[in-house]
Amino acid sequence: MKLQVLVDNNTYIDAYYLGEPAASFYIEEDGKRILLDTGYSDILLGNAKKMDIDLSKLTHIVFSHGHNDHTRGFSFLKEKIDLSQVSLIAHPDCFLPREDDTDVFGAPFSAEEAAQIVNYAPFRMPVYLTEKLVFLGEIPRRNDFEAKEPIGRRLKDGLWEDDFVMDDSALVYQGKDGLFIISGCSHSGICNIIEYAKEVCEDTRIASVIGGFHLFEPGRQLSETIRYLKECGIEKLYPCHCVSLAAKAAMLAELPVTEVGVGLRLEIQ
Template sequence: MKLTVLMDNNTYIDQYYLGEPALSIYIEDGEENILFDTGYSEAFISNAEKMQIDLGKLTYIVLSHGHNDHTRGLPFLWERYNLDGVKLVAHPSVFLSKRYMGLDVGAPFSRQDCLAHGLQIVDGHEPVQITERLTFLGEIPRVTVFESKAPVGECVDTGKGDFLLDDSALSYEGREGLFLVTGCSHSGICNIVLQALEMSEQEKINGIIGGFHLLKTDQQLTETIRFLEKHTTGMLFPCHCVSLSAKLEIMKALPVTEVGVGLQMEVR
């Protein structure tokens, strides 16, 4: 599996791509070309073009959750490319209207909009097998006691707190072990790890790239680091919604690599 970061908060020196507080990762596995999240604007498309990645050849689009820093770029994509027949894997709650601190933070499109632009929606409430080795984990059980269970804003449709039940991730079962691709980990990065391990015969995670949603140096971070020390063996690539102070704390205990737009890696 080959990964290319099309959008992140961070960019590298002397690599002149666009960055924004958002996430998008292009994945190639066998004959499948998968776009994991679509950033906040059309900037990820510009970056892909500079990297000579043809997003017109996508076979899957996967949305980690419904927040607009992961979904707002999708309409720009269907304005630029014909997406007829492309499979869209997402939890049903991705399409709920979401508000946080008075702002609209949900996806700027409906299920009907996606269908109208030729996308084939695959229900991601349960796990979805994308390739022989790559799986969308579906709704993540909230198991750990130390990860936040508080709502993030509210669902306008229901008027109730938004517990981000749509938040999920990808798990790749390679020869060297499990490798996870996360969006924001609102469901808890440790809960995601537990779900991936539960669904496989592996005992540990060999690597993780994506947002861990760790912004403070608090007890949750301490417990998360302790958990990851126990359950991971490879490199961590925390990005997007992981603060500098959190990364520094993680680096004291675990191997961490900087992530930025243009990062490419092969996972075996």
């Protein structure tokens, strides 16, 4: 599997890409060309061009969840590229309207509108995109230190309700050295994601994790996450997007954390 970071908060020094507080990963695996998330603006288009990535050859788009910093770039992508033969994979709640007291931050289009552009397939359960790459679907919330607070509200079946981002998901690649997990924001909890990945893939070895961990302030969630990740014996961690400097520093003191920025390229066997 080949992976490149198309959109992230940070960019590498002397790599003249653009960054924004959003996320998008480009993946090639077993003849498939996949975008996990599309960022917030049109920068994925320019960054992809500079990286010699031909987005017109995409086979799949996967949304990790329905917040606009992961979905809004789709609005720019569809204006430049014919996506009619592309499969869109997401949790069925991904396109619900979302808001809090100050902002609206759901995907800027509905499931019905997306289905007019791509081949939309909602999945609540795990689904394999290739023999080794699986979309986890809805993540069970088993750890008592993760995913306990709502993030704004969502509109479902005509009613506004607290939003626990139940559509949050991740991709998992089953490599020779164990599981390589690619998350969007980990609103469901990065430890919950890892536990479910082990169950779905029937493999307890965790080689690496890249993506947003949704960790910000020191506290129980951060300390328990560090403890859990240490117990996993992970070879490399690539926290990015929604991970604060304070959280990265705390992780770096005890875990094999590696810098991430737009332009990062990884090859996983």
